[in-house]
Amino acid sequence: MDLPRLHKILIAAARDSAPAETVPYAFEQRMLAHLRPRWPVNPWAVWSRGLGRAAACSVAAAFFLGFSTQPGPEAGADSFSWDLDQAMFASVDSFAGDTSADLW
Amino acid sequence: MEPTDAELISAVLQGDPAPFEVLVRKYSPRVFATARRYARRESEVEDIAQDVWLKSYQKLSSFRGDAPFEHWLMRLTVRTCYDFLRGHQRNRELAFSEITEPETDWLDRFVTEPEGADHHAAAARQLVGRILEQLSPAARLIITLLEIEERSVKEIAQLTGWSVPLVKVRAFRARAEMKKCLAKLTKDKYL
Numbered sequence: 001m002d003l004p005r006l007h008k009i010l011i012a013a014a015r016d017s018a019p020a021e022t023v024p025y026a027f028e029q030r031m032l033a034h035l036r037p038r039w040p041v042n043p044w045a046v047w048s049r050g051l052g053r054a055a056a057c058s059v060a061a062a063f064f065l066g067f068s069t070q071p072g073p074e075a076g077a078d079s080f081s082w083d084l085d086q087a088m089f090a091s092v093d094s095f096a097g098d099t100s101a102d103l104w
Numbered sequence: 105m106e107p108t109d110a111e112l113i114s115a116v117l118q119g120d121p122a123p124f125e126v127l128v129r130k131y132s133p134r135v136f137a138t139a140r141r142y143a144r145r146e147s148e149v150e151d152i153a154q155d156v157w158l159k160s161y162q163k164l165s166s167f168r169g170d171a172p173f174e175h176w177l178m179r180l181t182v183r184t185c186y187d188f189l190r191g192h193q194r195n196r197e198l199a200f201s202e203i204t205e206p207e208t209d210w211l212d213r214f215v216t217e218p219e220g221a222d223h224h225a226a227a228a229r230q231l232v233g234r235i236l237e238q239l240s241p242a243a244r245l246i247i248t249l250l251e252i253e254e255r256s257v258k259e260i261a262q263l264t265g266w267s268v269p270l271v272k273v274r275a276f277r278a279r280a281e282m283k284k285c286l287a288k289l290t291k292d293k294y295l
Contacts (some may be wrong), residue, residue, distance in 0.1 A: 001288045013228035014252045019140035021133035039121040
């Protein structure tokens with residue numbers, strides 16, 4: 001048998017059948033899912049994300065507290081602030097009241 | 105305007121992995137076509153491609169940018185395919201008794217009329233695939249690159265990382281191995 005010729009023909013047959021370049025469906029997505037755990041963590045990105053969330057929470061809390069400490073519709077703004085002043089300065093007032101009598 | 109490979113790689117190296125998807129989408133067809141030369145089952149082909157992309161991501165910092173990214177990736181692909189062949193070489197057993205009827209018919213036609221043998225026949229393609237599977241990993245790689253893909257010795261040396269003299273020695277041995285394989289096939293069948 002002519003082996004060199006057989007070799008030549010078989011190699012020509014292999015050259016003729018170039019393999020397909022098709023990529024299986026969603027291979028890129030599967031590949032990236034595989035790579036995702038290896039992706040580097042950017043500490044600045046994590047920090048800024050956390051900072052943004054914290055800022056949003058702080059603004060929400062400030063609004064909530066601001067609205068919750070507003071006086072009811074029946075009470076006037078003056079009476080509330082007056083009550084607050086009274087409560088804050090009660091001890092000072094009483095001390096001032098006691099000493100004023102002694103002084104004067 | 106689409107970003108160049110160098111820009112994509114630089115973005116990935118700076119910590120933004122998203123552009124790597126663009127590279128995967130762009131070069132996967134070449135990677136799959138190369139892997140299909142060495143693995144028959146589609147699951148094996150996909151494993152090779154996955155391995156290539158994992159390695160390329162891990163070794164991306166070693167890409168110097170002197171040559172196109174595609175060349176660097178193809179070197180990685182060929183070396184991964186070679187590793188695959190070496191890992192699966194125990195599976196290759198001489199099994200010429202398993203050749204199919206169309207392959208036998210094609211061989212019979214070749215024996216009776218060598219001048220009229222058709223290399224376009226599907227049976228010839230199957231037969232050459234079967235013979236390549238019998239070769240050692242190095243021989244198969246060399247025959248594929250040198251004779252089927254018609255690459256130069258210098259190109260093969262770059263792709264495989266072997267020296268030029270080593271490629272020549274391995275090419276000589278690969279041809280001898282293939283000749284031996286063909287001789288065994290014909291001896292088993294016709295003597």
